[in-house]
Amino acid sequence: MELSDDMLIEISYVNISKYRTKVMKSLDGEVLIPSQIAKNSGIRTNHISKVLGELKEHELVECINPEVRKGRLYRLTEKGDDLVKNLE
Numbered sequence: 001m002e003l004s005d006d007m008l009i010e011i012s013y014v015n016i017s018k019y020r021t022k023v024m025k026s027l028d029g030e031v032l033i034p035s036q037i038a039k040n041s042g043i044r045t046n047h048i049s050k051v052l053g054e055l056k057e058h059e060l061v062e063c064i065n066p067e068v069r070k071g072r073l074y075r076l077t078e079k080g081d082d083l084v085k086n087l088e
Contacts, residue, residue, distance in 0.1 A: 062075060
């Protein structure tokens with residue numbers, strides 16, 4: 001499959017940060033709250049929200065219940081799903 005330039009740019013954006021890479025892989029096929037992502041990826045929870053924010057800006061992850069303050073659920077977007085298949 002030929003990857004678009006946009007997809008290649010996003011892949012490199014995720015790959016340059018091991019945190020972003022781990023969060024993406026942790027969410028692959030899952031719907032998780034930040035503390036579960038932290039546990040799965042071995043990243044401290046305080047870093048997770050920053051990483052999720054960055055990935056959300058790039059439309060790679062989405063929050064499916066943004067109205068709640070505790071227990072927000074995150075999953076990969078369609079774009080994020082495509083991207084994670086191309087990560088090392």
